[in-house]
Structures are given as C-alpha cells and as structure tokens.
Amino acid sequence: MDEKTRQDLLKLFEGKLNQAMRLYLETCSRCGVCTEACHVYASMPQAKYIAAYRAEIVRRIYKKYFKSQGRFWPSLGQSKDLTEMALEELYEAAYSCTGCRRCMVYCPFGIDTQMIMSIAKLLLVGAHAEPEILTMLADTSIAKGESLEIFREGFLAGIKRLEAEVVAKWQSQAGDTVIPVDKQGADLLYVALAGAHSIIPAAAVFNAARENWTLSFFEAVNFGAFVGDPTRTKLILERIVGEAKRLGVKEVCICECGTAFRVMKQLSGPQPFQVSSITQVHARYIREGRIKLDPSKNPEPLTYHDPCQIARNAGVIDEPRYILQHLASDYRELAPEPIYNWCCGGGGGLVALGEETLDFRMKSSRVKAEQVRKTGAKTLCTACENCHTQLSDLNQHYQLGLEVKFLSSMVAEALVP
Amino acid sequence: METIYYLVLVPMVYGAFVVFGLGSVLRLAALWRRPPQPSTLRIHARRAPGWLGALADSFLLPTVRRHNPLLWVFLMIFHVCLLLLILGHLELFKRFEVLQVIEHQVFLGRGLVGLALTLALLFFLFRRFVSPNRDLSVPEDYYLLILLLLTVLFGSQMDWARSWYGYGELTVEDYRAYLMSLVLLKPQLPSAVTGSGHSFMLVLHVFFANLFLIFFPFSKIMHAFLALPVNKLRRG
Amino acid sequence: MSQTIKADKTLDLKGLPCPMPVVKVSKGIKEVQVGQVLMAETSDPGALADFPAWAKTSGNEILDTVQEGNTVKFYIQRKA
Structure with missing residues (x-):
C-alpha cells in the first residue's frame, strides 16, 4: 500500500x-x-x-x-x-x-x-x-433516488398488476385504490422491499384497518449501512425522508427489514413524522380494534425469531408477542430473554452476498438451528427479510422441517373480515 | 544507595503524580472534545433509568456475574480490596475517625486485604495463560498485572510484617512524617524510612507504584474513568 | 422489437427475496460477453424499479422491456 x-x-x-x-x-x-x-x-x-x-x-x-x-x-x-x-x-x-x-x-x-x-x-x-456487490446495490438505490423518472412508469404498472392479486384474495371493494402510490396527504407512508411478498399482505392489512396510506417508490433496505459507508447510507435514507416530507405523512412505516428500520428510526434525526416498524403498526391496529385475527388459523406450535436490529437494537420486543397472542394458539419463546436471542447469522450484509457466504452462514449458525429445533415448533416466523432468507437456508441445511414465515403475512392470512 | 532511595521516594513520586494527573486529564479532554454519537447506541429491554443502570453496570458488573461467575468473584474481591487499600493509604497521611468504626491502626483487614488482592491478581494473570484468553491478551495486559502484583507484594509485606510479626522499626508515625512532608511540598525522609531493615521494600513498593501511575493514563486502566460513560451508552 | 432480440442467457427472477433480483442480474451480466444480451424475467414491482437504476449505475443498457401476463422481461445488453 x-x-x-x-x-x-x-x-x-x-x-x-x-x-x-x-x-x-x-x-x-x-x-x-x-x-x-x-x-x-x-x-x-x-x-x-x-x-x-x-x-x-x-x-x-x-x-x-x-x-x-x-x-x-x-x-x-x-x-x-x-x-x-x-x-x-x-x-x-x-x-x-x-x-x-x-x-x-x-x-x-x-x-x-x-x-x-x-x-x-x-x-x-x-x-x-469491500464486497463490491454491496456497493453496487447501494449505488443502485442512490440512482433511484436521483432519477425517479427512469423507473416510475414501470413501477406503477407493476403495482397495478399486484392490485388484482390483493383484490382476489382479500376482496377489497372494487373502485378503491388498493395500493395507493404517491398519494398527497396520506397519513402513513409504507416503505416496502423489492419483492411482491412485502407489498401484497401489507396492503391487505392496511386496507382492512382503513388506513389512509401510500406506498413508497423506494425500497426500505439500506445497503449503505451494510457496506458501512456513511455517505451512501445518508443518501439512501434521504430519498425516503424527502418523499415522506413531500407527501406530508405523519408516519413512516418500515416493512420487515431490520437494517432499514433501525437506520430510519435512529439515523433520520428529528422529523415531522414518526418512524414505526410494520410490526408496531399491526400491534396498534389490533389494540385499537381496527383489525381482528383468527388464532385458529395457526394451531401448530409456533416460535418467533427476534431480528437483532428490530428487537435488541431498536426495542420492538413486546409488539410481536402481542400480535402472536392473537394469532397463534401454541406460541413458544425461542430464547427465555429476547435480548439473548441468537442472531440468525445472516446480518451485516452476509445474506445479500448470497451463495458466496452460504457455507460460512450455515456453519456459523449451528447454535441458531439448535435453538430453533429445541422449541419443537413447526412454524418459525420473523419480521425481517434478511432473517427470513437466512432462516430458510438454515431450515434446509439442518433439515429442521419448519415452515418459515413472515409475521406480517401471517397477520394478513389470519384477517377476519 | 541513599541517592537512589531519595530519587524514588521524592522526585519520582512527584513526577508520577504529575504524569498521572495531567495525562489523565488531557486524555479525557481529548476524548470529550470529539463530537458525540448522533444516534442512540442503546441495547433495549433494560428498563432501569439510564444513569442508575449505568452505575449498577459499572460497579456491580452484573454481566460478568451472569456469564462468568468465578471471574466476577475475583473481580469484586480485587476492586473492593483496591478501594480498601486506597483508604488505608489515606490513613498513612493522617487518622480518619470515620474509618475507626472498626478500630484499627492503619489498613483495615489486618493484612488480609493485601493477601486477597495478591490472590486475585494471580488469578487474573494465570487465566491469561489459558486459551482463548491467551489469544486475546497483548503484552500490556501482562505488564500491568505483573506491575500491580509487584506493587502489592512489596506493599503488603510491610503491612504483614507490622500486623502479623510485630515489626516495629518503621512506624506509622514515620510514614505520616514522610507522606505529609510530600503533601506540604517540604519533602523530608525520616531516618527510619530510609535506614530500617524494611526500607528496601518501601522503596520498591513506591518505585513500582510510581511506574503504575505513570503507565495509568496511557493504558487500559483508564477504564476506571471510562466505565461509567461507556456503560451509559448501552443504557441509552 | 423484442421479437428481434435474441437473449444469450436468461434468468428467472420472480418472487426472490431482497436483494436477490439485482444481485443475480448483476452476476448474470458478467456471464455474457460484452455486446451480448441477458434476459431477466421478474414480476416484483421493486425489481422493475431496480433494474433501470442498476443498468444506469453499472453502465449496461436495457434494450427493451416486454410485459407478458404478470411478468416483465428485461433485455439487457452488456456494455463493459
């Protein structure tokens, strides 16, 4: 050097x-x-x-x-x-x-x-x-923030196609905007991920709760934080802050992504809106009676993995348990104390590095697999996309015979009309 | 020999205290001149109020008690004994009535405090020889433990001689005369301090203690000052 | 136009978890020669938004996008 x-x-x-x-x-x-x-x-x-x-x-x-x-x-x-x-x-x-x-x-x-x-x-x-893939992902996110027009039309067309799926499954009234985007004066801005699975169930729950919401143009995840680059982290964050201010929302709700939530919650500084995780928002809907869930949909033993960035590092610990009381009849704690929960083993950008890190991720998370196995649960749910991917890989590698689910999807599936 | 005794017992003591005081203040000032962390670094689900929790974390070491109980026992012995010895040294300047709740001459614990401290230091030293602690250790860790061990051993010898074997050549009055003269910046060395059979122990004790004080601001021993603020970060 | 574009490699990226669509497309493009075309198929709105931005930052060119039912096919030419 x-x-x-x-x-x-x-x-x-x-x-x-x-x-x-x-x-x-x-x-x-x-x-x-x-x-x-x-x-x-x-x-x-x-x-x-x-x-x-x-x-x-x-x-x-x-x-x-x-x-x-x-x-x-x-x-x-x-x-x-x-x-x-x-x-x-x-x-x-x-x-x-x-x-x-x-x-x-x-x-x-x-x-x-x-x-x-x-x-x-x-x-x-x-x-x-650094792993160049992470920088590439961060730069892609930044490019989206700089020029909305290069993807605006394609994105909106994609959303229109998803609306049909939401209507088919949850029978939203025809005529309503099922997935509003760019809606001035909405109360809540929902920031999702690339996959349809982070939008469809969320939309179903927002509509069931009669939320005045709108979907963000941007994805929640912050690859700048994964790669440890403060400048990129800030640029990616500011896209969403800018959008929230432009639409005048009161709340920014982050989808099931641990890094996205912690970065938004702790690094966005004082803003005219509050930052919530979708888990917190769902718990609130249940508490306020805005949605009702059917616990008989999940009779099998079930456990919940606390994503590190959401629980230990951002304090969302009681809310998922509150939701699960209304969602499952045989809930089992993974760790006696949530702050001692083992990491899934996929954080810090490791999951985003994909196959490259698979062998290390599986070997380094043996204790996680054992912890899950010990509960005897048939379903493992979590509230972070990154954890979900890693836990699914672990499930396969260690033959845990589980169903790995998103908590938000389970909420949507159990909605009582 | 007299000159060496003098150098260790007078100028080096002043020098050590200056380095310790100035060094610590400057190091701390350098640290606090830095901008604060803009976001929280809290670990959640710890419900005690921030400062109170941080105080408990710093002085009772609950995380060590939970995850390494044996180490915790020795750490508590070590730090409590250290505190008792500091109080004992104050009694070498003058008598403090508050400390006479348990009647004694100087140094509570009849020599057992120094013994306990020695054992704790040996424990700390030997556990570093075993993996994986050996892999974590750097020379500084050993030097500091050895330096403390030497300081404590020579210091305790004088205490043990006086309280266990009735050694009477170097009396408490001699220490007080010497130490108060240092405080008043009119240093004098009573003949018993430099001329008795145990003087070499005193000189070695003071020599190693001086080295420790000089080392202090530049070493991990700064945790004595930093433990509380760093624990506060975790409590949010 | 798409009828005339022949893909040298195709990727099915439907329903992948974050951030796999962009990761796979960016690895896939390295597996074709400069000037050749990669076809990536997706149904996720986020991926629809990501690909143009990715192409811009990585210096590759999206020749065409074709919608078929619920999925969209991106024809991407490797530029460098």
Whole structure:
C-alpha cells in the first residue's frame, strides 16, 4: 500500500473517532467475558471469532496511528501498520460479524463491536476492497433516488398488476385504490422491499384497518449501512425522508427489514413524522380494534425469531408477542430473554452476498438451528427479510422441517373480515 | 544507595503524580472534545433509568456475574480490596475517625486485604495463560498485572510484617512524617524510612507504584474513568 | 422489437427475496460477453424499479422491456 492510500484511509479512520467510538476503543480490558456471546464462536470456537478479538484487529491500527504508545512502544499493545495484509484481516473480522450486538449484552463495559467493525468496513470501502456487490446495490438505490423518472412508469404498472392479486384474495371493494402510490396527504407512508411478498399482505392489512396510506417508490433496505459507508447510507435514507416530507405523512412505516428500520428510526434525526416498524403498526391496529385475527388459523406450535436490529437494537420486543397472542394458539419463546436471542447469522450484509457466504452462514449458525429445533415448533416466523432468507437456508441445511414465515403475512392470512 | 532511595521516594513520586494527573486529564479532554454519537447506541429491554443502570453496570458488573461467575468473584474481591487499600493509604497521611468504626491502626483487614488482592491478581494473570484468553491478551495486559502484583507484594509485606510479626522499626508515625512532608511540598525522609531493615521494600513498593501511575493514563486502566460513560451508552 | 432480440442467457427472477433480483442480474451480466444480451424475467414491482437504476449505475443498457401476463422481461445488453 502506498503512503498516499494509507494517509487517505487514516483520514477515514479519524472521521469515525467520535466520543462513543473513542470510549469503545479505549475501554476494553480484554477480559474475555464476550467469548461465548458470538454465535460464530459458539458454533465454531476459534479465537478470531471472539468479539474482543475482532475489535482488537481495529484497535491495533488505532493504537499505531492514534495513540502515543504506537510511536513509542508499539509492542506494548501489538499495534499494527495499516497494510494490505491488515486489510485482509479487517475484511475477515468485519464480514464474519453480523452486527447483532449480542456481545454488547455480555461486555462489562457494553462495548459495541458492530460500531468498531464499522471502521473496518469504511476502511475497506476506502481501499476498494469491500464486497463490491454491496456497493453496487447501494449505488443502485442512490440512482433511484436521483432519477425517479427512469423507473416510475414501470413501477406503477407493476403495482397495478399486484392490485388484482390483493383484490382476489382479500376482496377489497372494487373502485378503491388498493395500493395507493404517491398519494398527497396520506397519513402513513409504507416503505416496502423489492419483492411482491412485502407489498401484497401489507396492503391487505392496511386496507382492512382503513388506513389512509401510500406506498413508497423506494425500497426500505439500506445497503449503505451494510457496506458501512456513511455517505451512501445518508443518501439512501434521504430519498425516503424527502418523499415522506413531500407527501406530508405523519408516519413512516418500515416493512420487515431490520437494517432499514433501525437506520430510519435512529439515523433520520428529528422529523415531522414518526418512524414505526410494520410490526408496531399491526400491534396498534389490533389494540385499537381496527383489525381482528383468527388464532385458529395457526394451531401448530409456533416460535418467533427476534431480528437483532428490530428487537435488541431498536426495542420492538413486546409488539410481536402481542400480535402472536392473537394469532397463534401454541406460541413458544425461542430464547427465555429476547435480548439473548441468537442472531440468525445472516446480518451485516452476509445474506445479500448470497451463495458466496452460504457455507460460512450455515456453519456459523449451528447454535441458531439448535435453538430453533429445541422449541419443537413447526412454524418459525420473523419480521425481517434478511432473517427470513437466512432462516430458510438454515431450515434446509439442518433439515429442521419448519415452515418459515413472515409475521406480517401471517397477520394478513389470519384477517377476519 | 541513599541517592537512589531519595530519587524514588521524592522526585519520582512527584513526577508520577504529575504524569498521572495531567495525562489523565488531557486524555479525557481529548476524548470529550470529539463530537458525540448522533444516534442512540442503546441495547433495549433494560428498563432501569439510564444513569442508575449505568452505575449498577459499572460497579456491580452484573454481566460478568451472569456469564462468568468465578471471574466476577475475583473481580469484586480485587476492586473492593483496591478501594480498601486506597483508604488505608489515606490513613498513612493522617487518622480518619470515620474509618475507626472498626478500630484499627492503619489498613483495615489486618493484612488480609493485601493477601486477597495478591490472590486475585494471580488469578487474573494465570487465566491469561489459558486459551482463548491467551489469544486475546497483548503484552500490556501482562505488564500491568505483573506491575500491580509487584506493587502489592512489596506493599503488603510491610503491612504483614507490622500486623502479623510485630515489626516495629518503621512506624506509622514515620510514614505520616514522610507522606505529609510530600503533601506540604517540604519533602523530608525520616531516618527510619530510609535506614530500617524494611526500607528496601518501601522503596520498591513506591518505585513500582510510581511506574503504575505513570503507565495509568496511557493504558487500559483508564477504564476506571471510562466505565461509567461507556456503560451509559448501552443504557441509552 | 423484442421479437428481434435474441437473449444469450436468461434468468428467472420472480418472487426472490431482497436483494436477490439485482444481485443475480448483476452476476448474470458478467456471464455474457460484452455486446451480448441477458434476459431477466421478474414480476416484483421493486425489481422493475431496480433494474433501470442498476443498468444506469453499472453502465449496461436495457434494450427493451416486454410485459407478458404478470411478468416483465428485461433485455439487457452488456456494455463493459
């Protein structure tokens, strides 16, 4: 690596060093309490998968360039030069971490490994050594935000075709707009994903609850966050913020996507609208009597996987359980305490990397498969597309014999007219 | 020899405290000059109020108690004993009536506190020799433990000699004369401090303690100051 | 026009979870030569929106889009 590249990367590093990051980098005492916290370590006990070890890979570079000990006594903390080899280590640390923050529950100081890994990810972006597919996805999202006209017509035509499916299954009254798009003065902006499965059931529930809603032109997921690029994350986020402000909505409802919800909820700053997950909105509809569900539709034992970014990291824990009380007759908890739930093993962009990471995702999530198997559930539902994909892969790989479902789809299926 | 004793017991002590104080303040100031994190870093489903929860997390180490109870026992012993020893050292400056609830001369615990601390340090040191903790450890971790162990051993020896074997050459009055003179910036070394049979222990104790203080602001021991604010982030 | 376009490779991307439609189309395009055509079929509205944006950022060209029933076929030419 030439000196110019190194200096540029160190500038990126420096930009990440806010108060919280400094606290996280300075405080670790390498006590090892986090050892058992990581599902990757629990499934494949190798030191490199311990949270503190991952963090130390970033910390060694920090000590070298941002602490005096790196200059005067580099061996003290084994500080490390930023080289090509260091980048490879950073890659392995960052892309074997799903950012679930389970280790944060174990750490006596509450150090956020995901946040430390965001330095590694940013350095990789700066060195053009990140998984290029994630950057490509992020850039595609940004391009959509820049030029609505290139896809507007195609998108609207696609939505029209979906409306027929919603009407056929849920008998919305003909004449109503079944899936409104770009509706000025709507109360709620629903931000979905690419697949029809994230739009059709949601539309059925919104219409059943007589919500004044509209569908976003954009997809909720934020690949900028996966690849750890703050600039791209912000551009992708602002598309939706801009649309919500333009339409004057009171609420932005994010579909079943953990990253999308956490990024929107925690990074959008103070806005004239509130941010909710679709799970929260559904729970509210039930509480207010706006929709009714038939629990006899799900007599089989059922369990729910708390997506890390929605539950542990954004606090939506009670709502899915409230919905499930009205939805299933034999609900079983996956983890006695939801904040200790194992990560599905697909977060942090791993699922988006597809086949490339499949082998690692399956091996590193053995404990997840065991946790699910132990409940004896026949149905496993969740509220995150990323988790859903990973859990479906696990179901197949470990032959769990489950049906993996989306919570929102189950709500739609159980609607009582 | 006299010169070495003098250098360790007087200028080095001043130097160590200056480095410790200035270093800590500057390091903390550098940290807080940075912009704050714009978004929450909270872990949810922890319902205690933020600061109270962070205090409990920092001082009672509930996560360690739950996930590594043996380590927790030693950590609690270590930190409580450390606190008792700091109080004991204050008594080497002057008598504090509040501490005389349990009547004693100086240092509560009749030497057992130092012993417990020694055992805890040995535990911390030996657990680092075993994988996977060995893989996590860097030289700093060992140096700090060894430095503390040396400090505690030489310090405790003096306490043990006095309280277990009735050693009387170096008296509490001698320590007070020496330490108060340091505080008043009129350093003097009573002849018992430099000339008794246990003086070399005192000098070594002070020497290692000085090194530890100098090391403090640049090491992970800064967690003493940082544990509370970093825990607050998790509590939101 | 589509009658005259011959696809060198076809991909069925209907009903895939996020973000597989774009991931697969972007991998698929690398499997044809520059100048050749990839046909990607989808029914998901999000994918309909993603493909034009993806083509723009990746520098490939959508020659034509054809609707057949509920699905849409994208004919994409690899440019670089």
